[in-house]
Amino acid sequence: MNIFMILIGSAFINNYVFAQFLGMCPFFGVSKKTDMAIGMGISVTFVMVLASVMTWLFYNLVLVPLDITYLRTLVFVLIIASIVQFVEVFMKKMFVALYSKLGVYLPLITTNCAIFGVTLININQELSFIEAIVNALGAGAGFTLAMLLMAGIREKYEHNPDIPEVFRGFPLALFSAGLMSIGFMGFQGII
Amino acid sequence: MIEAMLVAIFSVGGLALVFGIILGFSARKCAVKGDPRVDRIINVLPGANCGACGQPGCSMFAEKVVKGEADYKSCSPGGASAAAEIAEHLGVKYEGTDRMVAFVKCNGSDDNVKRSYIYDGPKSCVAASQLATGGNKKCLYSCIGHESCKHACPFDAIEMKNNIAVVNTKKCTGCSKCVQVCPKNIIEMVPDKAKVRMPCNSRDKGKVVRENCRAGCINCNLCIKACGENAIGFSNNVMTIDYDKCTMCLECVNKCPVKAIRYTV
Numbered sequence: 001m002n003i004f005m006i007l008i009g010s011a012f013i014n015n016y017v018f019a020q021f022l023g024m025c026p027f028f029g030v031s032k033k034t035d036m037a038i039g040m041g042i043s044v045t046f047v048m049v050l051a052s053v054m055t056w057l058f059y060n061l062v063l064v065p066l067d068i069t070y071l072r073t074l075v076f077v078l079i080i081a082s083i084v085q086f087v088e089v090f091m092k093k094m095f096v097a098l099y100s101k102l103g104v105y106l107p108l109i110t111t112n113c114a115i116f117g118v119t120l121i122n123i124n125q126e127l128s129f130i131e132a133i134v135n136a137l138g139a140g141a142g143f144t145l146a147m148l149l150m151a152g153i154r155e156k157y158e159h160n161p162d163i164p165e166v167f168r169g170f171p172l173a174l175f176s177a178g179l180m181s182i183g184f185m186g187f188q189g190i191i
Numbered sequence: 192m193i194e195a196m197l198v199a200i201f202s203v204g205g206l207a208l209v210f211g212i213i214l215g216f217s218a219r220k221c222a223v224k225g226d227p228r229v230d231r232i233i234n235v236l237p238g239a240n241c242g243a244c245g246q247p248g249c250s251m252f253a254e255k256v257v258k259g260e261a262d263y264k265s266c267s268p269g270g271a272s273a274a275a276e277i278a279e280h281l282g283v284k285y286e287g288t289d290r291m292v293a294f295v296k297c298n299g300s301d302d303n304v305k306r307s308y309i310y311d312g313p314k315s316c317v318a319a320s321q322l323a324t325g326g327n328k329k330c331l332y333s334c335i336g337h338e339s340c341k342h343a344c345p346f347d348a349i350e351m352k353n354n355i356a357v358v359n360t361k362k363c364t365g366c367s368k369c370v371q372v373c374p375k376n377i378i379e380m381v382p383d384k385a386k387v388r389m390p391c392n393s394r395d396k397g398k399v400v401r402e403n404c405r406a407g408c409i410n411c412n413l414c415i416k417a418c419g420e421n422a423i424g425f426s427n428n429v430m431t432i433d434y435d436k437c438t439m440c441l442e443c444v445n446k447c448p449v450k451a452i453r454y455t456v
Binding site for chain 2: 062066067068071074075078079082085089090092093094
C-alpha cells in the first residue's frame with residue numbers, strides 16, 4: 001500500500017512540474033507537439049529510474065560509509081551527467097531504432113533538474129531502494145502526463161487567430177501552465 | 192579537519208576519474224562510424240533549412256543524399272555550385288542544371304493598373320484576395336502588392352516596386368517559398384537564363400484587359416506571328432513562351448504594341 005501511495009503521490013499530488021516546479025525548461029521547450037512530448041516524457045522517466053537506482057546505491061554504499069553525505073549534490077550531478085552520457089553512447093551502438101526515437105532528447109536531460117530533484121528527494125525522505133524506484137517511476141509518469149497535457153493544449157491554441165498578439169506563444173504557455181498547476185492542487189487532499 | 196577535506200577531495204576526485212575513464216572507454220568502444228561524407232555535404236549546403244529539397248532540413252538532406260534516397264541536385268538555394276561540390280563528394284559525375292528563379296507574372300504596377308477601391312484591411316495578400324474582387328486592383332489577375340511573398344522569402348530577394356513584387360534574380364535561390372504563398376498564383380519558377388518572359392497572365396479578353404491595365408496582353412497575336420521559332424503559344428487568353436525554343440531574338444518584344452512581353456534583366 002505504501003508503494004502505491006508513493007506512486008500516486010509523486011505522479012499527481014506532488015507532481016514534479018505542477019506542484020514542485022521542477023523540470024520547467026523541457027516542459028516549455030519540448031511541449032509544442034504531442035509526439036515529441038511523449039518521447040521526452042518516456043526518456044525522462046527512463047533516466048529518472050536509472051538515476052535513482054545509481055544515486056541510491058552510491059549514497060548508501062559510498063557516501064554514507066565515508067561520512068561525506070554533505071557532498072551528495074556534487075556527486076549526484078556527476079553521476080547523473082555520466083550515466084546520461086553513457087546511456088546515449090550505449091544506445092547509439094546497441095539500439096539504433098530506440099536511439100533515433102528517444103536519443104535526441106538525452107542531451108537535454110543531462111542537466112534536467114526534475115531528475116536531480118527526484119534523486120535528492122529519494123534521499124531526503126529516506127526511501128528504501130524499492131520505494132526510490134517507485135518514486136522515480138511515479139515522477140516520470142507525472143512528468144510525461146504534464147508534458148502531454150501541455151502539448152495538447154498548445155497544439156490547440158498555437159494557430160488560433162483569435163488570440164491577441166501580446167499573448168501568443170510563450171506568455172500563453174505560462175498562463176496555461178499556471179492554470180494547470182492550480183488544477184493539480186485539486187489532488188492535494190487525496191491521501 | 193584536514194582528514195575530512197582529504198576524504199572529500201579524494202573520494203569525489205576518484206569518482207570523477209572513474210566515471211571519466213568509463214565514459215572515455217565506452218565512447219571509444221561504442222563509437223558509431225558515421226559516414227564522413229554527410230558532414231562534408233552539410234558544409235557545402237547553404238544551411239538555410241528552407242525545405243525546398245523536400246527534406247526537414249539541410250542535415251537530413253545530406254543524410255538522404257548519401258543514402259541515395261534524395262537527388263543531390265534538389266538543393267535549389269545551393270544551386271549549381273553546391274550540386275557540383277556534392278557530386279564531387281559523392282564521386283558521381285555532375286551534369287549541369289538550369290538555375291531556376293521565381294518570376295512574378297504581372298505588369299500591374301501602379302503606373303499601369305488602376306485601383307477599384309481603397310483597401311484598408313490587414314496588409315496581407317491572402318486577406319485582401321479573400322474579398323469578392325480578389326484585391327483592389329482593377330485587374331483580377333494582378334499582383335495585389337501586399338508583400339506576402341516578400342515576407343515569405345527567406346533570402347530577402349523580393350522587393351516591392353510601385354506596388355508590385357519584383358524578384359531580384361541575383362538573390363533568388365529558387366526555393367519556391369513565394370510560389371506557395373501567393374494567393375493569386377502568379378509567381379512561377381522559370382530558368383534564369385530565359386530572359387524573354389511574358390509577365391501578363393490575365394485570362395480576360397483583350398478589350399477588358401485594355402480597360403484595366405495599360406501593359407496587359409491584349410491578345411493581338413502579333414508576337415506569335417513575329418516569332419520565327421514557334422516558341423509562343425496561346426491558350427485561355429494567355430500567351431506562354433516555350434523557354435526551350437526561345438532564342439531571345441527579341442522580335443516579339445519589339446512587336447508588342449502594349450510592351451507586355453519583356454526582356455527581363
